[in-house]
Amino acid sequence: xxxxxxxxxxxxxxxxxxxxxxxxxxxxxxxxxxxxxxxxxxxxxxxxxxxxxxxxxxxxxxxxxxxxxxxxxxxxxxxxxxxxxxxxxxxxxxxxxxxxxxxxxxxxxxxxxxxxxxxxxxxxxxxxxxxxxxxxxxxxxxxxxxxxxxxxxxxxxxxxxxxxxxxxxxxxxxxxxxxxxxxxxxxxxxxxxxxxxxxxxxxxxxxxxxxxxxxxxxxxxxxxxxxxxxxxxxxxxxxxxxxxxxxxxxxxxxxxxxxxxxxxxxxxxxxxxxxxxxxxxxxxxxxxxxxxxxxxxxxxxxxxxxxxxxxxxxxxxxxxxxxxxxxxxxxxxxxxxxxxxxxxxxxxxxxxxxxxxxxxxxxxxxxxxxxxxxxxxxxxxxxxxxxxxxxxxxxxxxxxxxxxxxxxxxx
Numbered sequence: 451x452x453x454x455x456x457x458x459x460x461x462x463x464x465x466x467x468x469x470x471x472x473x474x475x476x477x478x479x480x481x482x483x484x485x486x487x488x489x490x491x492x493x494x495x496x497x498x499x500x501x502x503x504x505x506x507x508x509x510x511x512x513x514x515x516x517x518x519x520x521x522x523x524x525x526x527x528x529x530x531x532x533x534x535x536x537x538x539x540x541x542x543x544x545x546x547x548x549x550x551x552x553x554x555x556x557x558x559x560x561x562x563x564x565x566x567x568x569x570x571x572x573x574x575x576x577x578x579x580x581x582x583x584x585x586x587x588x589x590x591x592x593x594x595x596x597x598x599x600x601x602x603x604x605x606x607x608x609x610x611x612x613x614x615x616x617x618x619x620x621x622x623x624x625x626x627x628x629x630x631x632x633x634x635x636x637x638x639x640x641x642x643x644x645x646x647x648x649x650x651x652x653x654x655x656x657x658x659x660x661x662x663x664x665x666x667x668x669x670x671x672x673x674x675x676x677x678x679x680x681x682x683x684x685x686x687x688x689x690x691x692x693x694x695x696x697x698x699x700x701x702x703x704x705x706x707x708x709x710x711x712x713x714x715x716x717x718x719x720x721x722x723x724x725x726x727x728x729x730x731x732x733x734x735x736x737x738x739x740x741x742x743x744x745x746x747x748x749x750x751x752x753x754x755x756x757x758x759x760x761x762x763x764x765x766x767x768x769x770x771x772x773x774x775x776x777x778x779x780x781x782x783x784x785x786x787x788x789x790x791x792x793x794x795x796x797x798x799x800x801x802x803x804x805x806x807x808x809x810x811x812x813x814x815x816x817x818x819x820x821x822x823x824x825x826x827x828x829x830x831x832x833x834x835x836x837x838x839x840x841x842x843x844x845x846x847x848x849x850x851x852x853x854x855x856x857x858x859x860x861x
Contacts, residue, residue, distance in 0.1 A: 485828075489833040490832055552705075557692070568589070582819060602646070
């Protein structure tokens with residue numbers, strides 16, 4: 451039977467995530483060193499704290515622990531998030547918050563609630579592949595806006611918006627990752643964030659702000675001011691804000707959240723009812739207890755030190771093994787190095803040779819909605835330990851030299 455004939459137009463257009471594809475490859479061959487998925491390090495998990503919390507929750511004293519819960523989320527966690535958001539400068543009420551099964555579900559809900567086929571979503575060039583997939587699956591038209599060293603190029607944003615309006619096309623929202631962007635690691639400057647709000651007001655559109663990495667700054671305490679969310683200065687309800695506990699507590703809990711004006715949050719709640727009715731109740735309870743017990747506050751400073759060290763190890767290995775043949779900007783936080791290879795070197799074409807040397811990454815072209823970025827690649831330094839980072843970069847350099855026939859970089 452030809453099942454393709456049964457697919458809806460949306461089903462025909464669905465695309466698999468390039469990151470998930472590489473993750474599958476790594477799972478099937480454990481000896482591969484993977485710089486592909488942005489997984490937290492197992493060193494980062496508060497194992498003993500979670501064991502204590504789980505034992506307490508599973509004692510049976512509270513029978514609701516393993517029950518279904520409300521679609522909006524576990525009420526004490528939603529209330530706690532009001533305080534979490536306040537520390538980030540965001541004024542929110544419980545009516546503005548929707549718990550989601552990971553941030554990816556939030557992106558899917560945005561597509562379901564806000565996008566009609568053909569609506570335009572503006573994204574950064576490059577942009578997060580999970581968002582690209584979610585919005586494409588909603589049959590939106592994705593239009594890219596280039597980046598500058600301090601984030602999205604505002605002149606290009608204005609020109610792109612004006613062109614789309616002249617063409618009679620409907621721009622629904624701009625999707626941005628302002629803090630240590632996935633994939634580039636870039637940080638949007640504070641003045642530029644305020645100007646984005648001005649742009650949204652003048653053109654009467656929304657901004658979708660995705661902030662999974664804002665707590666993971668490396669350099670110093672002053673960096674916390676640099677990561678002030680766009681949502682914190684939103685006075686008109688133009689920003690839908692997404693964040694998650696996946697990068698700070700553990701991704702297995704699949705506990706994330708959206709903050710939106712109450713009328714939109716209510717729509718997201720209805721849409722979520724058709725997907726899973728409720729986010730995992732036990733996961734939310736563990737997250738709530740971890741926050742209430744101070745696990746998160748104690749843990750995050752250690753994460754900053756851990757991931758800063760991993761970044762430094764990868765940068766040193768790249769400098770030693772690639773010399774000047776690889777270029778990147780050192781990220782001030784997050785999980786990723788964004789590497790540019792010499793012109794004419796296709797990172798996608800290099801991938802099979804890298805795989806032969808048992809190392810993988812994500813070719814940069816997957817992050818560009820305009821088909822560009824062939825000479826770029828994303829390396830996640832978050833998962834591998836220091837020794838495997840050094841070994842993996844060495845394997846990657848060997849594959850690169852075989853493709854380019856270049857002499858080895860001096861060590």
